[in-house]
Amino acid sequence: MSTDLILEERKARILIKLRGYKLVKRQEEKDAISFFVRAPKEKARILLWCIPTEGTVGVAYVNNMSKAMKKEEIKRGIVVTSGRYTQAAKVKAAQNKIELIPRIFPAFNIFDHELVPKHEILSSDERKKILSEYRVQPYQLPRIIASDPGAKAIGARPGDIVRIIRDSPTAGKYTAYRYVVEG
């Protein structure tokens, strides 16, 4: 990837790549770059706004975005920025199904980092298999919070189960599971 892209766009592109979204259209707007992407399985389009600022991101952005989403009839939105979100923006975003990616989300593929093992979301079949194999309720598994960078990167939402494939010093490879919870 070329390095002359701005930080926020790099973040956005990494996110798109990690979540396996398909980029439909890139469009530069007044104070944002908007990406129209398509999720791999769900057919719905997602609007991703990339706001290049280090200041605060207020409700105005969220409002503008939900307007834009309505215009394009898009249900879900994502905001990527290096700025800080205001409380009001967070509340509004939650109402309008807009996901706010935290400002510290790294601008490189975090799964390339030597400390971070690979994460992937379980399909419902796999999920059933795991739960019956260990005879547990999902909440009895170890947990990962939804705002965790690893969970964010793959777009895991509360209720999902994430499979983690670790490099193990004792076994070579090891598979763990974590249940995604709110937070």
Add this chain to the structure above:
Amino acid sequence: MSVEETVHKVINEVFFGVLSPQEVRRLSVSEIRTADTYDEDGAPIISGLMDGRLGTLEPRQRCKTCGNTAIRCPGHFGHIELAVPIIHIIFNKVINELLGATCRSCGRILLPTDRIENIKSRINRIQTMLGEVPRSLHKKFSREARGKECPHCGTPQYKVIFEKPTKFSEDVPEGGAQRLTPSMLRERLERISDDDLVLFGFNPENARPEWMVLQVLPVPPVYVRPSITLESGIRSEDDLTHKLVDIIRINQRLKENMEAGAPTLIIQDLSELLQYHVTTYFNNEASGIPPARHRSGRALKTLSQRLKGKEGRFRSNLSGKRVDFSARTVISPDPNIDISEVGVPLDVAIRLSMPEKVTQWNLEKMQKLIINGPEKYPGALYIVRPDGKRVRLEFVVDREKVAEVLEPGFTVERHLKDDDIAIFNRQPSLHRMSIMAHYVRVLPHKTFRLHLCVCPPYNADFDGDEMNLHIPQSEEAQTESRLLMQVQDQILSPRFGGPIIGAIRDFITAAYLLTQKATRLTKDEICRLLIAAEYDGPLPGPDIKKPEPLWTGKQIFSLFIPKDMNYVLKATTCRGCTNCLCEDCPHDAYVVIKDGVLKCGVIDRRSIGAEQSESLLHRIIKDYGTYVGRQFLNRTCQLLKVFITLRGFTYSFDELELSSAAQEKIKKTIQKFENRIQELIKSYRSRTLQRLPGQTMQESFEIYVMNELAKARDKAGRIADEDFDIANSGITMTRTGARGSNLNIGQMTACVGQQSVRGKRIMRGYRERALPHFKVGDPAPKARGFVYSSYRDGLDPVEFFFHAMGGREGLVDTAVRTQQSGYMQRRLINALEHLRIEYDGTVRNSVGDIIQFRYGEDGVDPAKSDHGKAVNVSRLVEQIKIMIKKGKPASPKFIKESHKEVENQLTPLLNKELKHELSKARLSKKGVQQLIDLTLENYRRALVEPGEAVGIIAAQSMGEPGTQMTLRTFHYAGVREQNVTLGLPRLIEIVDARRIPSTPIMTVYLDKEHEISKEKATQIARNIICTIIEDIAKALYDDAENEEVVIRLDPTMMEDRDVTIDDLHKALGLLNCNLRIKENQIALEPKKPVDRKKLLDKVSNHLVKGVPDIGRVLVTEEVGKWVIRTDGSNLSKVLEVHGINPTRTITNHIHEIAKTLGIEAARNAIINEAIGVLEEQGLDVDVRHVMLVSDIMTATGEVRQIGRHGISGEKTSVLARAAFEITVPNIVEAAIKGESDPLRGVTENVIVGQSIPIGTGLVDLYMSTIRTEDQKND
């Protein structure tokens, strides 16, 4: 004979709640009205505090309520009817919270209806998602419920002012603060509906809030507060009784006054007094009130104080169980007994007993014991008849008669005899090897005797140590002791998978002396040795036949090595030559054992020592089993003991004397270093000394000097060491690893070296000098604690004084660190105790939450592993090569296919290793098959067993080395420019999950372009280091005249930090000021009038360039690549810097990693950090233990600490939480929520006295309720 079975009830659950007044009255047997206890005759007063109906203390009296005697009566509660309602102090905060969040008139929660619905559905959702609702959520809702007006009835709300401990008032807009009396509070609390209470996390059935304002006070039974009769015959009452007397007295007075219609002022005063007494009755340490005192001035110990703390009910009485059948005395060494034996003094053996069933085969023997009685050994103490009646033989006059009626079915409790099983323990019991089962050996004299080889696991020495002995009584306990706790089964430590028991001290010296090349023994000598070692077999042929047959020590030692043993290792004496000559080693340090014969090399610590992994001893135990291992150790120790007594070994004063040449050399060396220091002093005085980065001139000077002095001491020590040869006893001991170090030798013979306090040279004492003998500010070595003399020569007075200072610090340090590591261990144990392996191989806690899907990620028990490895494949190959005759090597296809069959049963790592070995070893078909089979078998055998208490083992394995760290406190003042917290403090920091580590540090790796050259790396470093205006300003001042803030720049600093005026312009642009830039001067004129003092501060801390929080940077080279190390940490920002390699850059700040890279990265970081600390201290701890700790810390998705605010505080069990810390608040919390304790963990079951559900305690009988196929057909 059948084992007696007794039916006993099992407690399933313990329930917590708040008592309602009705309940208190219902439980009460009597209202207590009289403040007195006994009348003149000493009889309890009716309806007084010692009323007979509350139970009785006198041994032969019967309880007036239940008719039982003191032993069987459970005690009965009474009650006091309080004249006015009284606030229960322990609930005051809860009451305050409720008052603030509910309407003052209708009692509804101050939230609109739709929000309530919203919250309810949220609670439900979380309940189904998480299985429980976290406490913090309820707290959040009650904090949200605030408002000026009730959304339900529209009443305006006033602010409730709460003054600790029990005063509530309301801030009425017109009338100011108005007092809320307890009765008003009670009314308001009554109005809160059950539905709303659920939102606060209450369980309204068990805890109505109005019950927190007391109307009746329960009076505990007399057993809770027994009175004691002093020798003088005066009765002394319990603290609680005293307090109850106060309460009743005031209560009666208040009642009388109210009936008499006394003025409100008096009533109010009395109410407040009553409130005080009731408050102190519950908690005498409540903040804001003076504690109630005894006449003597001692503060009373009331209810809260009884439960709390180390001496409280929970930790002292409920968790601490007391036992019979135990003994304690001083220990002393005995090399003549077996390592699995314990010498028990006769006096102990005749007082402890072992029950033995009488059968027709041992009848006569038992009769003899009975006739001998309790005083004559071997005798017996009691007879237990089949109906359970016990006969105490001490009181039997005619024992022969009793012996006659003895018949099978009786049990005789006889004296201890040889080979009985006993449990032996030394405190502190830091790991499971601190309690082991030994076989009794009854011996004369008064001390317990133990074999020297078992000293390391107990950490025992014989300077007056005492140990405890327990005799397990039931068949079950004895069997478990034999099967699980025997010494021989504990030789391999679960901490690192190697032997923790092994030869020590003189055994090692003896082994060296025996096996060294020069040793030749006569027939007479070897016979004595072999007899002592119980050798039973043919003598080997002598090494030298004429003139006299002589044997080598190696020959003798070889007789005890298993016959088919093959092994090669390097001894401790190995000097680590770069070019190893192997068999021709000049120091004979290359040990080769072939077919059970010691071909070459000396036996020393590396071969048979304790705590040596992969040693000869370790191999014997792993390959031939624990029994052979034990015999090997026993026999060799006997042999070595006799050998060293025959030969003699002493370290005399003469042996400390250096040759005059060496003395001269040392003198010269020290002089040389002295000169260097003089130069340093000179350049320091002339200020030309090169400053170290981030240090002041003074600090740099100290570092340089200390470095030189340390070198001087080392050099002197080395000269001394080289001057002696191995025949010198001191050198023999240090080289073989028997005792002592080179440092010790050096200090004794050459130079003691620098004494330090707090890691620095000694400078405290007088003003700028340590002692008045020196000039002010004298920086010479002598003046700051360098000891030139050796211990042999003796220290001069000044040196002696400095030495004492250093010595004192060492002592203090040890004391402090022992405490710290003890507390760390307690927390680790408490957090991990309830983890166990389930039958499906997962690690779960007591309620079944999964912590690890497979223990240690490969399911291998470290105690059964081979120094951490599941299977030692290369060793297997060696063994197979010897066992199986060489044949045609198997085809690669065959290898591949046979390997494939087992591939899914092994771990990926083992598969890889197996594949590698198979391809390398060129085995025949049979050999390949055998290797694969053996690998699989060994892997299966190394797996953990279900029920294993892996949590406790992990906690012990991390905690026990913690205490070792305290003893190894010599960290030499390192000269690395970076200062990192290491050792115990760092380990504590990691398990504490501290928000900010005491020394945050980052290691920044660079990308391909920048890592190759120093210049480019420095460029990046300049972009990372945090530069604020202050760093580049020569001066910064407030120009009042022009209403400006002026920065005068320092061009050299700007260059150093690579800051240009443009950068400054850009950075200062954000401040909302007009900038005027002159040469090296910037004036800031605020656009709007502001406080310039504040602006000045703001400007001085304004970020110009770099990453915030990064204090210092160091560009260092590591394996040919440049890396940047920083002081201070800011991972997320550094990752965004251009030119770094984000995939490797790390920090030691765990929380930061969790935030920026996620919980999985944090898990790995914890493991790496903890292992790093342990390794740096030279402590061997298996990764699996650290992994488990890390896994439980990160199990909830957030990094939790090991302690009350983390794992221990979130345990399901109320009792376990209460027993750990913050006892009382935990119980209160449980009562409000109506929690119940499912009693499935460890501490809870210890508290209620049931067997713990871990290990053998886990085994239970289950019965299927589903019919099987056969039954269906019926």
